[in-house]
Amino acid sequence: MRSLVNRQYQPKAWEWRLLVLIVLPPVLSWFASWHWLLDVLTSFVPYYLLACLLGAVWWVWRRFIGLALLCLIVSAVMAVQIGLAMSPSLGTPVATAPTIKVAQFNISLLNPNLPAFFSWLNRKHADTDIVVLLEAGPALTPLLASMKSHYPYQSMQLDDSPFGIAMLSRLPDTHLELVNDSFPYIEAQVNIAGRTLHVIGVHPPPPISGSLTQARNHQLQQLAQRVSRQAPDSVIVVGDFNITPWSPWYRRFLEESGLHAANQQWQPTWAPYSSEHWRLVPIDLTFHSDKVNLLARQVGPAFESDHRVVISTWQLSARVVTDSITWPSE
Template structure:
């Protein structure tokens, strides 16, 4: 049987051209190295917070940088990337020493037989639907001074049990996410409200009597520094609070959601210009915000001045807020 011949042609089938995706494909190892280098760069750029708000924003994530840099160090050693291993080691050590500086900021005080002053600071989250559970937690904590942040008018009826329990209070619920409510069983001598920065956000100043000694309690909540303008307002409020505290005599406690980690530039300015410090036997680096997120950071604080020491610092459970409550015990 004779098969019909196929027509002859000089045209050869075109060779298969490589896919653009294949040309530009990114390996997992390459991606890891890019992430690693980015973490290392952010580690060092965070040291320049005083020169720009973006640099200071990078400084907040020291906990994450320490973990990533340690992982990078292991990968670099396994892959024999000497330059990367050296940079990762230096960056890991740098982040760890910054964090460790806030592991214990005061020696354990001797027992003077005085009952410690218990202070609670809690950003309850304005949109938190668990009003009753939050207030129950505050009542059970039985602090001598309570500072609640992000309380608006929707919280007003649920705050009544605190009004009943505590003889003295200061509330400003009309500022939405920056509303503040303070309650105390200590004798209240006077109350003041200062409004700092262009946002005119309230800061409470409670002049109290503690065991026969004058005590000033300051509650504040600066705006998050998430843009250049907001970062300027945030830093200005922290600077204004520092100036306020500088002029105060005697023992001072400042509490709230500072939107500032212990190692950022804004916190450095507040501490240096006011004389305030953490003065805590327990570490102040455990995260208080975003505890279910990779970017969890410690931004809720209690700082003291005038011979006070925080002998115990504990975080409360999750109650529907993106923050956890902070309870401290303060002694002289």
């Protein structure tokens, strides 16, 4: 009878396997700088947090308090990770400073719903000054041509790969430069009220192999060096970075570039599968220099892409941080 009771209150073999499946990935992600596969794990921290919390509930129900505490400890560490990466920071509007609105969108290659995106942009955000489109294929050509009257300044490298890119601007005196690196990016240089604004749209490769992870990190390093040389000017960098705030390479990019992250609110934009309601991963990122205030950052619909639109509003003035902010979303 005693051995029967002991077996009854011991976790079953499948429960031990479940525990390893829940706890091991987030723990391994803490050592992301060791190997590119561990860096991939940092992309799914929100999912790990949910899994660990559900695991803790399960172990409490099964009366295995020690295992429940283990899940809660791992959950607490991840909650701190998320909280540190998403602490709010917005600038104070200055009445006399010019305002700029930027839209960024990984439209997803072969997306059939692009006309709906442009219609939405014209209807709800007609005052958008600069539009950055990623995964821009040749099928986009007629749509971009139709936008020429509203966005007369355009630069693009349309491609049937995920690394086509386009940037549109309606701001006068815009100079667009297509940088043909291994993975192209576009920089807009605009003279506004006697000040120079640089807006850079990027799409580094995803970390799905050792070589692509190395290429992503190399492009981020090159970009950080380019931005640091532009320090006297105002700089905004947007795009699908294929990196999350929990990766050590994200932190290194911030340190080397001297930029500030504008991704500091719970505004995820991507999911590893097609789901409108479970996009928990923030990889469509926004960064800025000291001389630009972020006034608002909105996340819009997906329009059948695996990403969501991001609209950010900026002001060219010295950065003054406030504690009380409002983050709108659509």
